[in-house]
Amino acid sequence: MKAIYIFLFVFLGFGIASSKADTGKTVHGVVKDSTGLTVIGATVKLKAGTDSISTATDANGAFTFNNVTSATFDLTFSSIGFQSLKRHLITANDVQPVNLGVITLKFESHMLKGVTISDINPVKLKEDTVEFKADAYKVRDNAPVEDVLKKLPGVDIDKDGNMTAQGKSVTKVRVNGKDFFGGDLKTATKNLPADIVENIQIIDDYGDQANITGIKTGEPEKVLNITVKPNKNYGYFGQATVGDGADAIPQEKDNRYVASATAFSFSGNRQLAFLGNLNNTNTNLFSFGGGGPRSGGPGGPPPGAGGSSNTNGITTARSIGLNYRDQWGKKVTVYGSYSFSDNTTNTISSTIQNNTSLTNPLINNVSSNQTDEKINHRFNFNLEYKPDTVNYIKFVPSISYAGVNTDQSASSLFSQNNQTVSNYNLLSTLNSSAPNYGANLLYNHRFNSKGRNFSVNVSAGSARIDQTQNPVYTYLAGTATAPLNQLINTNVRTDTVGTSLSYMEPLGKGSYLELNYAYHHGYTTSDKETDTLTSLNNRNRYDLLSNSYNYTFVTNRFGLNYRFIQKKYNYTLGIAAQPATLDGNSLTTGEQTHVTTFNIAPTARFIYNFSRSQSLSLNYNGASNQPTYNELQPVTDFSNASYPVQGNANLKPEFNNNLTLRYNQFNFASGNILFTNLTFTKTDNKIVANTISYPSVYTPNPKLAGTILTQYLNADGFYSGNANYVFAKPWQKRKYNLFLTGNIAYNNNISYISNVAADSYDMTTEKNIAKNMVITQGAKFRLDITDVVDAELSTSYSINHTDNSISSANVNNNFRTINLGLNGKNYFFKDYTLSYDYSKVIYKGYTGATNPNILNVYAERRFLKNNIGTLRLSAFDLFNQNTGYTSSGTGTYTTQTQANRLGRYYLLSFTLKLQKFAGKRPEGPPGGGPPPGGGFGGPPPGGE
Structure with a gap:
């Protein structure tokens, strides 16, 4: 070192x-x-x-x-x-x-008869940005931005609208450099009309402070930025859709409906957007986080090990939102949004979980019927103040609220060597509320000396989770482990404050030295009280399952960076020292912990621009990650009777070493595009699970008999790597496109597996290294002839293989998945459209998996003046095979889950679209509408 x-x-x-x-x-x-x-x-x-x-x-x-x-x-x-x-x-x-x-x-007074540009440059590569010219990727009139994104090389949009770019999830959206609906991706991609878009940028964003200073360290966030055409910056756009239909399954006959409205008003720097949606077709308008942590029902991985896909279950969604942006005078820019949703989801699932053991693996079969009612509010506001040319202030307050009400009925059959260990039914209710408040203040000052700069960023926040859970167990066989009727009240609050300082001094022509310091203080208080029901129908506090646990996590980071800028290349080199302290104490048991760590992390960032169409970048950084509350609190959580969880108050923070290498190339002559990306992460003090299997009869503590207890330890040796590429070959101005994609992911997972003897506390523990490799190769061919056909044929083949160092773990797997797809739109007689979307998944090596054929089709007709009206008849899942199937594996368990999804149904819908831009006559009935004007403002500060 x-x-x-x-x-x-x-x-x-x-x-x-x-x-x-x-x-x-x-x-x-x-x-x-x-x-x-x-x-x-x-x-x-x-x-x-x-x-x-x-x-x-x-x-x-x-x-x-x-x-x-x-x-x-x-x-x-x-x-x-x-x-x-x-x-x-x-x-x-x-x-x-x-x-x-x-x-x-100025235009020449004697103009030539016409000048035609035969083609435009579709791609531009910048330091941290890949920019696509929207007009190079033709779509139908009135199509949403999402239709353009689906054609971009290196960009993938799944059926739920989630977006990945160059193998990494896109987490935020901006319009002309400013957050749109708080950065909620789908609000822009599914609702903005494509014909107002000039450029689409995929940006590696390192944060406001880094963008100002130019010193970019840490892991960037993948951001989508949409820039609006100047001639579309004044006007309005509105769209409303209503639809009605029914399930095609005779025994269900549920009504299906959809109603949505979208309105945008543009007036130069002022922009207003309104979105509303009501449907029971599994369509969510906004993407909110969860409603707070909760234990699952019987079976499934332990809490924190992952959740089910958002597409599982049947959802009734109700949502509304408003976005605002304006320029208040010459010095103040404001933008913000409010979003609300009220969703109800019913999920019916069955899970088989194979749990590892050094001696006798346990199998858990679980059936569950669960209804979740989720209410979310989100408000954020941004105020940017530029009093002069050298000072800049940005203030960002935010408020959010997440509430969840859950009713679940489930059954669990735990077996070992074909013998029943436990068999029980569960009825559980959960009520949770999670308000969150925060604010961020950024100040930057540029000194008269060119390149000298000082900035400070201060943030503070408070998050609470108030949760009441009532799991009621009825045992049919086996010994009851958890109390049969628990009432668990949990109140968790985390208060954080942090600041980061940066001072940059020019050293010479194109060279700068930066001194930086960052401080973070987080304080968490948690009070968990478990009451049990006695034979007299009275509730008594259960001290063994109750706990008040508080902890403080403090980090200081001292850094020195050097940046050098040349015409073709620039680099940043630096080093940082980061001490961290974790203090915890249990008010119930009196147990206190004090853990300190000290890490040294070099920083390296190198950018080489061979040309405007070819670039290479390298980035290395190191950062710590604190344990969660569930991983720290030392009292056993029995809310899931089969999978109790017990934290470890002596855990150390993880420290991640991250390396990223990227190479992008665009050939102007042929139009060929190549994106490659390589990432590697090595984690010191990785927080890993230690799963302890208890026999069905356990004399020292009958409460643990027949359960699998999850504890947490620190371990070294974890690392992961990922490499992916995208190659795009177009012909005839992108009428024909061939895309080749590939990905290799390797994870060296660490876990511990323990067994306990039936009549003692003696425990046998072994370290398990689960080496997992996933290789995927895909190909797509796209045919795109304007107003004739827009179709894509795709296929991919994936190998998922895991080897475990403990041979007796019996969880080695070797899975294969083949995906086939055909989707597109054919246009007839100018105003008729036939759309089809077919997918076929073939599973190899999975137990009990089906190979579904999914076909969605619709036929639509545009009519009325200027085609402002659209009538569409849709049929979804014509083969009625849309059953959710997922499989996952670690060094401690493998699970295979099937869940209900929205099956075959039909829908008839009508859409009305009105718009006016840049002084054009309204494309619809006269009267009404705002005056000319409106827009998404100018380009982002500093311009791209």
Whole structure:
């Protein structure tokens, strides 16, 4: 490890010395016409003395000259159909960049009959951004943004609207650089009309503070940014849909319905958006988090091991939301949103869980019927204040609320060597509320010296979970482990405060030194009280299952970073020291813990831009991760009778070492696109499970007899790696596209497996290393002929293999999955559309899995003036095989679950769309509607 630090400081010294290599300044700007549209391909000539150089504007009208050594020079702008423009400039005699802003060309009075651009540049690669030109990916009129996203190479949209880009989940959406509905992805992709979109950007975002300073460390968040066409920045768009239908299954005959409304009003910097939705077709308008932790019913993995897919069950969804953005004067920008949902989901599932054991593995068969009622509120607001050119303030308050009411009935059969260990029925209710309050304040100051900068970010928040749970067990066979009738009241509150400071000092031409410090303090109080029902129908406190446990987690991070910027490359090198302290105490037992850790983490980030169409990036960082409340609190949780959980108050925080390598390439001539990505993570003090299997008869503690207790330990040796690629080959201006995708994921999982003797406390524990590899290769072919056909044929083959170091664990698996798909739209007689979406999954190696055929189709007709009306007849799951099936495995268990999903049904719907942009006449009945104006504001600060 010492060699790494020596190498790091040598590299820092080399970087500082090499910073003297810059010889000139950068001159850049954007060329537009008198209407505000960008001018593509305009010739820009720079002449200084007898030397001259020329370039052309790109797809965004931008031009750049690098290493300009003269302070005085002439610029000439020319393009077919425009009057030539010449400017003489006198700049400071230094190397600071010169931003000319917007250069406006006037139309030539004697215009040529027509100028046609045969094709446009569809992809632009930037340092942390891949930008797609929306007009290069044609979609039908009035289509949503989601239809464009589905055509982009490296972007995947699943049937629920969840998005991944270059193998990583996209977690937030922005419109013109500002959060839209708090960053809720589907609100934009499913509701914004595609024809107002200019560019779609996939951004690796390191946070506001990093974007301001340019020093980007840590793990970035994948963000989708949508920019709006300037000529669509004034006007309005509205859409309403109503539909009615019924299930096609004779014994159910449930009514299916949908009603939704969308309205956008644009007026320059002011933007208003309204969304509303009511349906029982499993369509969620917003993506909210869960309603707080809770133990599952009998069977299934222990709490915290993962939940079921959102597509399982049948959901009735009710939601509404409002988004607002405006410019208050010249110095203040505001934007925020409010979202509300009230969803009810019924899930019927059956699970087979094979639990590992050193001697006698246990099998758990579970059937469950569960209804969840979830209510969510979310409010956030952003205020940006720029009093002058050197100061910037951003204040972000937020409030959210999640409430859950759950009713569950379930049965569990636990068996060992074909002998019943326990058999019981469960009736359980749960009520949970989780309010959350937070605020963030960012201040940045740029000093007069170019590059000198100071910023401070302060955040504070408070989150509560108030939960009441009443599990009632009826044992049919075996010994009762948990109390038969429990009333569990849990109150958890976490208060956090944190701050981060950054000071950046220029060292030379293109080189900077940053000093940073970060502090985080989190304090959690938890009071858990379990009452049991006595024979006299009175409830008594059960001390063994009750606990008041508080803990504090504090981290300090001291960092030093060096950044060097050149024309083709830039890099950041640094080192950070992070001490952490975890203090906990149980008010019930008096047990106290004090755990300290100290980590040294180098930081490295390297970007090399071979050209505008080829880039390479490398990023390394280290960060700690604190244990959760369930992993820390030392009292056994028996709310799940078969799988009790007991925390470990002496856990240390995890420390993750993350490495990412990415290479992107776009060929202008052929249109070929290649995205590759490699990630590797090594975790020290990984928090892992120790599953302890107790025999069906256990004399020292009968409460544990026949159960599998989960405890937690720290372990070293965990690491994971992932490599993926996307290759896209287009023909004839993307009428035909071939996509090849591949992914390899490897995980070296660590867990412990323990067995206890029937008549003693003696325990046998072994470390299990579960080496899991998943290999997936896919291919897609897309046919896209405007107003004729838009179809895609896809297939993928996946191998999932796990080897366990403990051979007696009996959980080795070797699964295969084949996916086949065909989806598309065919257009007839201009206004008729036939849509089809077929998928087939073939499972190999899974027990009891079905191989469903899923086919959804619809036929629609556009009518009324300007096609503002659409009538659609839809049929979903025509083969009625939409049963959810999932399988997962770790070093301690494997599970296979089948769950109900919305089956075959028909729906007849009508949609009305009205819009007016940039002074066009309304495409619908006269009257009503807001005046011309509106929009999503300008580009993000700093511009891309």
